[in-house]
Amino acid sequence: MNKTAKSAKKKKGKIEHSKVLLGAQMPESNPKPVYIAKVGSVVKSLAGRDKGSLYIIYSIIDANFVYLVDGRGKKITTPKKKKLKHIKLTGDELANIALKIKESKVIHDAEISSALRKLSQV
Helix, strand or coil: CCHHHHHHHHHHCCCCCCEEECCCCCCCCCCCCEEECCCCEEEEECCCCCCCCEEEEEEECCCCEEEEECCCCCCCCCCEEEEHHHEEEEEEECHHHHHHHHCCCCCCHHHHHHHHHHHHHC
16 A cells, blocks of 8 residues: 555545634635534534534634533533534524524523424424
């Protein structure tokens, strides 16, 4: 096996992460897609024991961390703290839930759970 085949083999198992930014714009020279994380955005976990699970961004802590909820395992009372590099934005946003979070209205875990269930069925 030559050297290039070995390096290609190592790269095969590596997860390709899309870059997630908080309100910043993508430089024109960067070929990777950049998504802007917002409250109410639907994300998929890329790492950890919850890998593959769908969550909603409940709040943004800083440039590296967000709080996530799914209405079942991670409820609003105990959100999951996760690094931005360990999540991938799906491109979906639950506007009605985002509006309730921003206005500090009461949100039930069942609302979040049913909204995520509908998205995963589509």
